[in-house]
Amino acid sequence: MSNNQKKKMTPIQQEYQDFENERETKRPIIGNCVKAFFVGGCICLVGQGIQMFYIYFFNFTDQTAGNPTVATLIFISMLLTGFGFYDRIAQFGGAGSAVPVTGFGNAVISAAIEHRTEGYVLGVGGNMFKLAGSVILFGVFAAFVIATIKTILIQWGGL
Amino acid sequence: MIFFWAFVVGGLICVIGQIMFDVFKLTPAHTLSTFVVIGALLDGFGLYEPFIDFAGAGATVPITSFGNSLVHGAMAEAEKHGLVGVVTGMFQVTSAGISAAIIFGMIGALLFKPKG
Numbered sequence: 001m002s003n004n005q006k007k008k009m010t011p012i013q014q015e016y017q018d019f020e021n022e023r024e025t026k027r028p029i030i031g032n033c034v035k036a037f038f039v040g041g042c043i044c045l046v047g048q049g050i051q052m053f054y055i056y057f058f059n060f061t062d063q064t065a066g067n068p069t070v071a072t073l074i075f076i077s078m079l080l081t082g083f084g085f086y087d088r089i090a091q092f093g094g095a096g097s098a099v100p101v102t103g104f105g106n107a108v109i110s111a112a113i114e115h116r117t118e119g120y121v122l123g124v125g126g127n128m129f130k131l132a133g134s135v136i137l138f139g140v141f142a143a144f145v146i147a148t149i150k151t152i153l154i155q156w157g158g159l
Numbered sequence: 160m161i162f163f164w165a166f167v168v169g170g171l172i173c174v175i176g177q178i179m180f181d182v183f184k185l186t187p188a189h190t191l192s193t194f195v196v197i198g199a200l201l202d203g204f205g206l207y208e209p210f211i212d213f214a215g216a217g218a219t220v221p222i223t224s225f226g227n228s229l230v231h232g233a234m235a236e237a238e239k240h241g242l243v244g245v246v247t248g249m250f251q252v253t254s255a256g257i258s259a260a261i262i263f264g265m266i267g268a269l270l271f272k273p274k275g
Contacts, residue, residue: 029181036177037170040221044169047216048162063211066219066228067252071259073220078263082271095176098187099194100169100220105260112264114273124268132260134188135222139195140249143229146203147245151237 032094039093043100047073074105081109107131161215168217191222198226207231228253 009017050072051065060068080086086106090097097103111130115123129136172194179190201207207227211218218224229249236248250257 027181029178032181033174033177036173040173040176041166041170044165044217044220045162047169047220048165051216051219062215063208066211066216066224067255069216069219070224071255074256074259075263078267082267084274093173095180095187095190096170096173098191099173099176099222101222101225101256102220103187104191104222104225104256105263108260108264109267112268113271116268116273120268124265128261128264131188135191135195135225136257138192139199139226139229142196142199143226143233143249144245146199146230147233147237147249148242150203150234151242151245154238155241 035092036094036096036099039089039096040099041096043073043097043102046076047100070101073100073102077102077105078109081106082113086110104132104135107135164213165215165217165220168214169220170217172217172221172223194222195226198223199230200226202227202230202234225253225256228256 047069051060051069054060054065054068055062058068077086080089080102086097086102090103090106097106108128108131111132112124112128115127117123118127176190176194179185179193180187185193198207201210201223207218207224211224211227229252232248232251232253233245234248236244236251238244240247
């Protein structure tokens, strides 16, 4: 609760807020972190297995094998999201399921499935990137700024 | 051994995300956006490639790798074509993730019905 909001409230409301803060069950931060560690670690472990598969059978290198791995993981997360398992993993794992790319895939796919009833053009097309759009926007813009600065430094700064 | 480091590093990145959720009370969208920017910054300083060599999928599976591959593609093209390459090469490396998300999103919407 920010101070700004607190000032607008009547004394009774403020009293209630203090009371509520005291009684509110604290988030089990350490427990959540342990769960996130195991769920996230397991997803990366699966990813490593897929990556090994691509390196041995399709001649990818360590650096390039990340790409097909990401695509495969997003495919898996489509199936898990569609059958409703991903929600349960997310409930248990918290950030452990949100931070890997499967979380990105889940955000896109669940938005697509959820808005299907509004039609394919306005519903699915318009809402698909509702949650994931911010990731793409900030990623692309940050990459643009960084790559521009680096290019200028390399070309004219002789770095 | 690479499996062990993938598990530990991937897990630790998720713990950082969980701390941002719980301690700093950020929404998932804010957290993920921050991670992507961090990944882009790390690659800008040339730190992400050695990180991938060290941790394998522990570095490529978390969303930070998305920022890394955006910068990577942009820089690869920029070496050939200068500043124009920054824009034309941006999605070259990361296209797999975005196109997979769009394609499977559409297929998912065709196959599955929303639940209550």
